[in-house]
Amino acid sequence: MLRARGKAKPGILKTMTMLTLTAAVAVSLTGCGKPDGNASATPNAQKPVTLKMMHNWTNPNVDNEIFKARIKQFQDENKNITIEVEEVPSNQYPTKLQTQATGRTLPDMAVFQPRAALRPYVEAGLLMPIDEILDNWKDILPKEALEAYSINGKHYAVPAKLTYADVIYYNKELLAQVGYKEFPKTYTEFVNMVKKLKAANITPIVVGNKDRWPLQSSFMSIITDRIAGTGYLEKAAAGEAKFTDPDFVKSLGVIEELTNLGAFNQDINTIDTVQEQNYFLQGKAAMSMTTSTIDAKYRQTNDNGANIGIALFPQVEGGKGNPQTSSGNYQFGLALNADLEKDKDKKAAAYKFLKFFYSNDLYKDLNAKGIIVPAKMELASSANNYMKEMVELNSKGTTTIIDQTLATSVNESLQNGLQAILTKQKTSAQIAEEIQSVQNKLKK
Numbered sequence: 001m002l003r004a005r006g007k008a009k010p011g012i013l014k015t016m017t018m019l020t021l022t023a024a025v026a027v028s029l030t031g032c033g034k035p036d037g038n039a040s041a042t043p044n045a046q047k048p049v050t051l052k053m054m055h056n057w058t059n060p061n062v063d064n065e066i067f068k069a070r071i072k073q074f075q076d077e078n079k080n081i082t083i084e085v086e087e088v089p090s091n092q093y094p095t096k097l098q099t100q101a102t103g104r105t106l107p108d109m110a111v112f113q114p115r116a117a118l119r120p121y122v123e124a125g126l127l128m129p130i131d132e133i134l135d136n137w138k139d140i141l142p143k144e145a146l147e148a149y150s151i152n153g154k155h156y157a158v159p160a161k162l163t164y165a166d167v168i169y170y171n172k173e174l175l176a177q178v179g180y181k182e183f184p185k186t187y188t189e190f191v192n193m194v195k196k197l198k199a200a201n202i203t204p205i206v207v208g209n210k211d212r213w214p215l216q217s218s219f220m221s222i223i224t225d226r227i228a229g230t231g232y233l234e235k236a237a238a239g240e241a242k243f244t245d246p247d248f249v250k251s252l253g254v255i256e257e258l259t260n261l262g263a264f265n266q267d268i269n270t271i272d273t274v275q276e277q278n279y280f281l282q283g284k285a286a287m288s289m290t291t292s293t294i295d296a297k298y299r300q301t302n303d304n305g306a307n308i309g310i311a312l313f314p315q316v317e318g319g320k321g322n323p324q325t326s327s328g329n330y331q332f333g334l335a336l337n338a339d340l341e342k343d344k345d346k347k348a349a350a351y352k353f354l355k356f357f358y359s360n361d362l363y364k365d366l367n368a369k370g371i372i373v374p375a376k377m378e379l380a381s382s383a384n385n386y387m388k389e390m391v392e393l394n395s396k397g398t399t400t401i402i403d404q405t406l407a408t409s410v411n412e413s414l415q416n417g418l419q420a421i422l423t424k425q426k427t428s429a430q431i432a433e434e435i436q437s438v439q440n441k442l443k444k
Contacts, residue, residue, distance in 0.1 A: 049349040050082040052107035053334070054100075056093040059274055062296045062369045063161060066362070067332070074356050081349045091211035091272065098408070101126055108350060112157060112335045114148035115404040116237065117411075121335070122151040128336045129154040133351050140360060145374035148330035148404070157333025158358050161366055162374045164292040164394045165401050166222040166327045168311045169299075174202055174286040183311040187226075187254075190314045194263045197286050204263045206285035208276030209422070212415040213403070215255060218289050220414065221327040221401040222313045224251040229320030230397075233405045239443065243436040244429075247320070252428035254316075256421050269419055289313075292390055296370045299386045310393055324396035329404060330374055413438040 057064035071083055088096050100106045106126055112118050121127050137146065137158050149157040170183060178196035197204040209215050224233060228247035235241040258264065265285060277297060280288035299305035315323030334354065340347040363375040370387045379387060402411060417431030
């Protein structure tokens with residue numbers, strides 16, 4: 001992972017030694033250097049090949065634009081390989097992926113989340129391992145980045161970036177209006193600040209939960225870690241803990257308490273994440289809790305970026321988690337349809353594309369635009385203080401996010417339950433019972 005210079009930190013950053021990549025590695029990563037010894041990995045230049053791809057890079061984020069540019073460049077340089085792209089909005093993508101999997105109609109390449117989200121597709125025999133070309137990334141990606149897309153000892157994709165899901169961006173001027181020069185260190189202080197913001201007719205937190213993932217991923221991942229401790233979600237997913245345990249009910253209770261305080265925007269379930277970003281940038285809310293990717297828009301390319309501070313969710317008194325950890329996610333691994341094993345030309349073309357797409361150049365481009373990458377490289381020379389601050393903020397330890405920990409059906413139950421809490425239709429205890437019921441069914 002990309003990191004700032006200085007003393008090594010624990011968590012993901014701790015294991016990633018900075019190094020300068022050699023030209024030889026860069027060449028091999030582009031797929032233009034020495035052959036890997038697999039005859040099928042060199043496409044027949046005389047035979048046109050068409051690969052179908054599905055991704056969710058639809059929002060106008062800087063990383064999405066870089067991904068699309070990589071696809072276009074590959075097309076320009078490989079006229080015999082056509083990439084037919086289907087773009088699906090993020091809020092619709094998981095459902096579309098599941099539907100295609102059920103009908104066994106997955107495209108040749110599709111974006112997958114790692115770990116628990118990837119597992120059911122692998123176990124259904126729908127995806128093809130890429131271990132025979134994995135050496136292309138052994139010198140640029142650390143072990144933990146590659147293992148994020150490893151199931152039962154086989155690798156199915158490599159990540160494009162490392163995203164922290166729980167960054168709180170805050171408007172310094174609005175917080176100062178209610179007497180806060182620094183971000184609160186404890187949850188009690190945070191709640192008091194929310195109350196003061198409401199009293200001043202300032203929306204405390206804007207969330208675009210139309211996509212359903214923000215409250216689940218950005219909020220519940222780290223809130224559960226703060227209260228129940230690191231590793232709790234993994235235990236619950238394995239049946240070693242229950243979602244009806246007091247700690248998880250208390251974690252849901254944070255969302256319930258904030259809802260009752262009126263902490264969120266009234267249209268929370270009807271606006272998406274792009275609308276959330278615009279809402280915050282227009283100064284209509286004091287805080288936006290979202291991913292590290294948005295730093296490029298909120299601060300690095302914003303003339304008023306100096307007025308926006310960053311923080312992590314505060315310590316919850318009596319909680320079992322480390323108050324300095326953040327929730328991180330290796331993202332955007334393109335996995336291959338298992339049917340490619342039956343077509344050596346398409347398989348070879350897909351391998352060539354993966355080598356090109358996830359090359360050193362991709363990580364350099366993302367790095368230069370202020371996006372944190374999982375590669376073993378130093379911050380770009382162009383990195384500004386905002387980027388350095390983001391790396392430092394997330395350098396104290398990392399926990400996994402819910403998306404890559406819980407089974408899809410359990411995660412769906414959580415997302416639906418959070419919306420029910422927002423509309424005050426159900427309590428935290430009721431939602432916890434529903435989630436546990438779905439978890440129980442996985443064992444049958």
